[in-house]
Structures are given as structure tokens and as C-alpha cells.
Amino acid sequence: MKILGIETSCDETCAAVVSDGRRVLSSVVATQVEIHRKYGGVVPEIASRAHVEALVPVVAEALQEARTAADAIDAVAVVHRPGLIGSLLLGLAAAKTLAWLRGIPLVGVNHIEGHIYAACLERDPGAPGPFPCVSLIVSGGHTSLYRSEGPADHRLLGATTDDAAGEAFDKVASLLGLEYPGGPSVDRAAERGNPKAVPFPRSWLGPDSFDFSFSGLKTAVLYHVRGKGAEAKRRQTHLADQEMADVAASFQEAVVDVLVTKTLRAAEASGVDRVIVGGGVAANRRLRARLQEEADRAGIEVLLPAMRFCTDNAAMVAGLAYHYARASRFADLDLEARAG
Numbered sequence: 001m002k003i004l005g006i007e008t009s010c011d012e013t014c015a016a017v018v019s020d021g022r023r024v025l026s027s028v029v030a031t032q033v034e035i036h037r038k039y040g041g042v043v044p045e046i047a048s049r050a051h052v053e054a055l056v057p058v059v060a061e062a063l064q065e066a067r068t069a070a071d072a073i074d075a076v077a078v079v080h081r082p083g084l085i086g087s088l089l090l091g092l093a094a095a096k097t098l099a100w101l102r103g104i105p106l107v108g109v110n111h112i113e114g115h116i117y118a119a120c121l122e123r124d125p126g127a128p129g130p131f132p133c134v135s136l137i138v139s140g141g142h143t144s145l146y147r148s149e150g151p152a153d154h155r156l157l158g159a160t161t162d163d164a165a166g167e168a169f170d171k172v173a174s175l176l177g178l179e180y181p182g183g184p185s186v187d188r189a190a191e192r193g194n195p196k197a198v199p200f201p202r203s204w205l206g207p208d209s210f211d212f213s214f215s216g217l218k219t220a221v222l223y224h225v226r227g228k229g230a231e232a233k234r235r236q237t238h239l240a241d242q243e244m245a246d247v248a249a250s251f252q253e254a255v256v257d258v259l260v261t262k263t264l265r266a267a268e269a270s271g272v273d274r275v276i277v278g279g280g281v282a283a284n285r286r287l288r289a290r291l292q293e294e295a296d297r298a299g300i301e302v303l304l305p306a307m308r309f310c311t312d313n314a315a316m317v318a319g320l321a322y323h324y325a326r327a328s329r330f331a332d333l334d335l336e337a338r339a340g
């Protein structure tokens with residue numbers, strides 16, 4: 001079964017064709033990074049307009065790359081929540097139009113479930129299914145832990161009480177004067193830094209909590225970089241290159257410590273020996289290495305998506321939709337976009 005996926009929940013226009021939930025025949029991502037760079041963040045109105053321009057060529061490219069004619073597609077899947085409402089609406093309009101024109105079923109997919117499914121793409125057909133497992137979603141908008149029973153069956157164990165991990169990376173990058181988007185810039189700068197240089201705080205929120213908090217850490221980085229109160233007015237915000245790399249590495253280590261510890265603790269508490277990580281921050285090299293290392297020690301298997309399926313993409317959407325289609329969980333043409 002070949003499914004065309006469409007994803008426009010934020011600032012990437014994505015389309016992909018995936019066969020039987022695993023084999024990625026194409027995955028096209030038109031990024032808007034250059035458009036939003038001068039604003040230092042995503043401007044929703046501008047994102048919507050860019051989706052309008054990109055959608056038709058991106059869908060055409062995904063079909064062409066997959067060597068699949070539009071009439072050989074069995075279903076259209078689209079992310080309808082959560083995300084920027086204006087952006088979601090455009091992907092939804094495109095998907096509904098295709099489904100109606102071709103007379104094929106429509107599948108509505110949750111973006112977070114998509115990120116969890118990304119680790120299941122291109123797995124060896126002989127490999128055992130990854131469920132049940134614990135799933136950690138770390139993106140620009142979410143930081144949550146779930147116990148996952150199946151591709152579309154997730155029970156929330158904990159979530160961030162303030163900033164998402166990716167948001168903290170983006171804000172710290174901007175404090176350090178690093179290039180937008182912040183996560184990959186901090187990742188690169190941290191490579192040259194000492195993760196033990198600055199003892200930034202780790203927020204555990206109690207020994208049994210699976211919730212997260214990153215705003216205190218962000219403020220600690222701010223105070224470290226600019227100083228407090230009157231001192232802040234005097235002190236230059238420009239750090240020497242090595243000091244900047246040390247702050248980036250120390251900040252990253254504080255985030256990674258909390259993510260790795262809570263994820264492995266959640267696996268232990270849930271009695272599972274497998275964890276999945278998804279979302280843009282799953283591309284962070286230090287997080288991948290530390291998680292792999294500590295999970296190996298604890299006898300837990302880690303499923304990490306390929307780098308290109310960590311950040312937003314439509315392959316995760318088309319892959320997940322296969323399981324909806326098999327369960328005949330189709331959407332009507334009045335499927336609505338939802339921000340939350």
C-alpha cells in the first residue's frame with residue numbers, strides 16, 4: 001500500500017511516499033529557514049504564505065522521486081494537529097483536494113505520533129516491532145515522555161512544565177549570538193567546548209517525576225552570559241570563542257543529563273526494555289551518543305530515527321498512516337485543523 005503524506009504544521013513544507021509503513025520511496029522537505037532567519041524565529045503569517053507557494057511543487061516532486069503516478073496512490077495522509085493553525089490548514093486543503101479528486105481515503109495524523117513513528121521507518125522487515133516501549137519526544141514545541149503500546153496508542157507519562165527542549169536550545173543559541181536555527185548551532189559549538197566548564201542547574205522536579213522544566217536552566221545561562229542586575233548593564237554579551245563553546249557544551253550537557261536519566265528511569269518504571277526518541281532534538285549528537293551509551297549499560301534498546309527523519313518530514317506521516325489505514329481509521333473531508 002502506497003501512501004502520500006503531507007506535513008505543514010510549522011515552517012517546513014513536506015511530502016513523502018511510503019510503502020507499507022516502512023519503505024520510504026521519497027521524502028521532500030522545502031525548508032523556510034532562510035525566510036525566517038532575519039526575524040530570529042518562525043513568523044506564522046509568512047510561514048502560511050510560503051506553504052501556499054511550495055505545496056504543489058513539493059507534492060509533485062515527492063511523486064516523481066517515488067516514480068509513482070498520482071493514480072497509484074492508495075491514500076493521502078496529513079498532519080491536522082498540533083501546529084500553527086494557518087500552516088496546518090494549507091496541508092489539509094491540499095490533502096483533501098487530492099483525496100476528493102482521486103476518490104481515495106484521507107487519514108488525519110497527529111504530528112507527535114508521527115515523530116514517534118519516525119524511528120520505525122526503514123526498519124528491517126524481519127525486525128521485531130518496537131512496541132511496547134517508552135517514547136521521548138523532544139522538539140521545538142514539545143518535550144514529553146509516553147508509554148507507547150502501538151503506533152497510535154500512547155499514554156502520557158510526563159511533559160514539560162514550561163519550555164520545550166528545542167525552544168531552550170533556540171533561546172540559548174540566540175543568547176550566545178549563534179546562527180538561527182539554534183539547535184544545530186549549539187550542537188556544533190558544543191563540540192569544541194568543555195561540558196563540565198559551567199555547573200548549570202538540572203531540574204529534576206522530584207525523584208519520581210517524568211515532567212521536565214528548562215526555564216530555570218535558560219535563566220542560569222542568561223545570568224552567566226550577561227551577569228545579574230547592574231552588572232548586566234556593564235558587561236559585554238559577546239563572549240570569547242572558547243568561553244562561548246564551553247557555555248554551549250555545559251548547557252547541552254545539562255539538557256542531555258535530564259533527558260537521558262528520565263527516559264531510562266521511565267523505561268524501568270514501565271517495565272519495558274526499549275525506548276524510542278523523536279523530534280528535532282533527537283538529531284542532537286550528544287543526546288544520541290549519551291543515550292546509546294547509558295541504555296547499553298542498562299540493557300535497554302534505543303531506536304533513533306535517521307537524522308533526516310528527526311526534524312519535520314512527511315515520511316513519518318505517511319508511514320504512521322499505514323497503520324491507521326489497516327485499522328480503517330479514515331477521516332472525513334470535514335477533518336479540522338487544531339492548534340493543540
Ligand code: KG4
Nearest residue numbers: 139140141166183187280281283284311312
Ligand atoms: O521536530 P522539529 O523539526 O519541529 C517541531 O515539531 O518543533 O524540531 C525543531 C527543533 C528546533 O528547536 C531545533 O533547534 C531543534 O529541533 N534541533 C536541535 C538539533 N536539530 C534541531 N536541537 C539540538 N540539537 C540539534 N542537532
Ligand code: ZN
Nearest residue numbers: 139279311312
Ligand atoms: Zn515536529
